[in-house]
Amino acid sequence: MFFNSLSFAVFLPIIFLLYWFVFSKSKLTQNGLLLLASYFFYSCWDWRFLFLLLFSTFLDYYTGIQIENSDSKKKRKIWFWLSIGTNLGFLGVFKYYDFFALSLSNLLSNVGIKENPLLLHWILPVGISFYTFHGLSYVIDIYKSRIKAEHNPIDYALFVSYFPLLVAGPIERATHLLPQVKEKRSFNFQQAKDGVFMIVWGLVKKVVIADTCATYANAIFDHYESMNALSLALGAVYFAFQIYGDFSGYSDMAIGISKLFGLELLRNFNYPYFSRDIAEFWRRWHISLSSWFRDYVYIPLGGSKGSKVKQVRNVFIIFLLSGFWHGANWTYIAWGFINALYFLPLLLRNKNRSNIEVISLKWNLDSVKVILSILMTFVLTCLAWVFFRAKSITAAFDYIKRMATNGIFQSQYLANRRYNYEILILILIFVSVEWNNRIKQEPISGRFSILRLALCFGAILALGTYSDYKAFIYFQF
Template identity: 70%
Template sequence: MFFNSVAFSLFLPIVFFLYWFVFNKNKSTQNGLLIIASYYFYSCWDWRFLFLLVFSTFLDYFTGIQIEKSKSNNRRKFWFWLSVSVNLGFLGVFKYYDFFATSFAEMLGYFGFKVSPILLNVILPVGISFYTFHGLSYVIDIYLKRIKAEYNFVDYSLFVSYFPLLVAGPIERATHLLPQVKIKREFNLEKAKEGFLQIIWGLFKKVVIADNCAVYANNIFDHYTSMDSFSLVMGSVYFAFQIYGDFSGYSDIALGVSKLFGIDLLKNFNYPYFSRDIAEFWRRWHISLSSWFRDYVYIPLGGSKGSKIMQIRNVFIIFLLSGFWHGANWTYIIWGAINAFYFLPLLLRKTNRNNIEQKSIAFNFSSLKMICSILFTFGLTCIAWIFFRSESINMAIEYIKRITLFTFSLDSLKEQLSYIIIIILPYFILLEWNNRRKECPLFDRYSGIKAIITLIFILLFGQFDIQSKFIYFQF
């Protein structure tokens, strides 16, 4: 069941009505309903993998309690590593086994050994990367004595399986979500209005921005060998807007839906394409994943402390892990490595924390410099996205080579700049730029007018003729 589907448009009002008007007596009945709704939501994709979600929930719930109860360090370590190894084991088997088996066979082939690897060829369970990281953060925090174990199984189950974030995040923390789960929620009209507006904006990002840009991006990447340089550049730009509109659109819908139930989720995107350097970009892009790797990998490894060699090592570890987290393909790993190389000069010059605060535009040299920095950072990001989008490293390299030929034709200009793109992208960019200090561009005194205009754009330009999946469902 997708957020942009007819099924979800029927599912959400039913759950909303039951939640506030039937199961509203206490938090236990509210949580019980949300768990049932979440399991149904997940089973609509493939009920056979529901057992993985349930098993992961039982595992981390039980091991969390055992870690807290254990009186010796050895027993605490046993239960901790049991949870970590089983969670990562499931993730490894379903998501990475075929990749490692194929890569190993190819490596042996270079030395003259022919090997036919045994492949599982199983469907990747949707959301496994997200709910695995939910559980891991919970167990790690208990092990490090940052939080207490949760003894109420219903509350913990909802933390793991809460349907707005179940299949594509944001990756929640127990410190943030569990306290909200453990109390009865009262209906708040203002929060519900905010949720509705954020759903509209997320839907606009998905069906108007992402899905329209996808038509052009897919055509260019699928036929890149016959495209001129201008078209290839536009292909990388279209994909940049496609993946941003698609993923941040999902996050906006998730946050909006959750607000309808009186629960706040972590903000996952903060207008990343207005970043002035790569460090700022990664503070604004997929925030829940970036902060997860920062808190549970980067800082424990020493972070930006220690020798320069250690700092460089730590940067490459987290960026390569981030790339590998996205999928079992060398293109994702190279994408992570490219971003690590982008980040290194900032780290070595100690300027990676320079662009923390937002600045306003004025007619002066400083603003011109800032705009150039934003455009330069966006350009670097688009180059990296080529590897993320390509089916192989060779395809990405060939794609970039063809860009450097600097070919151009008026026909390609007409093909790649349709009236739809010329209308929707400026509206999208302008609205986000003017409201970049807000959680959602529709949150202000003109929200009604903006919402109406945005809905008109959705009706006029939304891609409803096909069931378009969200990109991050595959991760």
């Protein structure tokens, strides 16, 4: 059940009406309804994996209590590592086993040892990376005595399984979401109105921008051998906006949907393509994942303390893990490695915290430098996205090589019989709107909000049937 599907358009109003008009008497009934709705939502993907979600939820709920109640450090460690090991074990088996088996087989074949690896060919449970990280952060925080264990099983299960964020984030923290879950919610018209605006803007990003860009990006990447330099460059740009519109659109919809039920989720994107360097980009892109790795891996490793050698080591560990988190493919690891290389000069010159303030432009030379920095960062990001999108590292290098050496900058027709630069007009309009929205809390709010809402609906209806690419990219992670 996708957020942009007709089935969800039926599902959401039903749950909303039941939530506020039938089950609003107590926190218990509110949470019970949301939990049942979440399990139904998840079972629509594949009901068999619901049992895995239930097991993971029970494991972390039970071990969290045992860690808190243990009277010795040894017992705390045993329960802690039982939870961590089991969670990572399930994630490893479902997501990475075949990758490691094939990689080992290929390595052995290169030295003359041939074998047929035993592959599982298991379907990846949707959202497993997200709800696993929810549970991991919860258990780690209890072990580090940052929070108390949750003894109400319904409240904890809802924290892990809450349907707006269950399959593609944001990756929530118990310190942020659980206190809200434990309180009865009252209907807030302004909050619900803001939620509707967020949902509509998320649909614009997904349906109008991401799905339209996907039509062109797929045509170019799937036939890159026959494309000239201009088309290849445009293909990288189209994919950059496809993945941004797709993932940030989902996050906006998740945040907006949650507002309808009186719960606030963490912000996941903060206009990353307006970043002035790669460090700022990663503070603005997939914020919940970046901050998760920062708090639970980077800082425990020493963070930015210690020698430069250790700092460099920590940076590469974080970026490689981030790439590997996205999927069992060497292209994702290469993407993480490239971003680590981008980050390295900033770290070595202590410039990785330079651009913290909000961007503002004036008619002076400094603004020209800011614009050039934004463009350079975007170009570097697009080059890295080529590795993220390509089917193999070899294909990614070939793509970039052809883009750099082809030398032909003429318009090309694609298989769908459209010029592959027509969408640039739509992208420019979108970038202008995003730039105007960068200092706002809600993208459509303010003066003429009803007119903006009508224009968004018009764009969704006009382009909603243009592309048959409807799935969300991050559902595969």
